[in-house]
Amino acid sequence: MSEEKRIEIALITGAKYNRKFYKASDRILILPSEVESLIKDGVIRREDVPELDDDEDEQNVPLEEMKLPALKKYAKEHGIDLGEASKIKEVLAVILKAGEADAGGDPKVSNSTETITTDTV
Incomplete structure (x- = not known):
């Protein structure tokens, strides 16, 4: 089973991710499969998500x-x-x-x- 490549992104608000608290503007590594959920929750902006293709x-x-x-x-x-x-x-x-x-x-x-x-x- 191949592991998803994580992407680095800046948070627009404070949030808890993987049992750790982060403040707005912190950069974290997320899975591409989590992008839509984090956008919906107002944690990241769609325009900040880098292109996922290699x-x-x-x-x-x-x-x-x-x-x-x-x-x-x-x-x-x-x-x-x-x-x-x-x-x-x-x-x-x-x-x-x-x-x-x-x-x-x-x-x-x-x-x-x-x-x-x-x-x-």
Whole structure:
């Protein structure tokens, strides 16, 4: 049986975790399976949870299939200014536009980018 890889995260409020008390802003190691429960309890924020995929796996995931935290990380690593973009479609559109501006483009961008829009209904 493989053991879940723990992730480090900062608490937004004081809490008891694994029979130990922690204060707000303490950084603790949690199991990925506990994330949703801790968010629901107001102990951590969703936006503070790092992407759970390994870096190796991320390199093989097309941009269109990435989750918002991974897209933001990608933009930061590639020096892409997201401006006011905060929703997944908006962030993806900014990244794809930046990729089009690059001479060679990005190999992680698939050919299906033409169908992506940022219009809201």
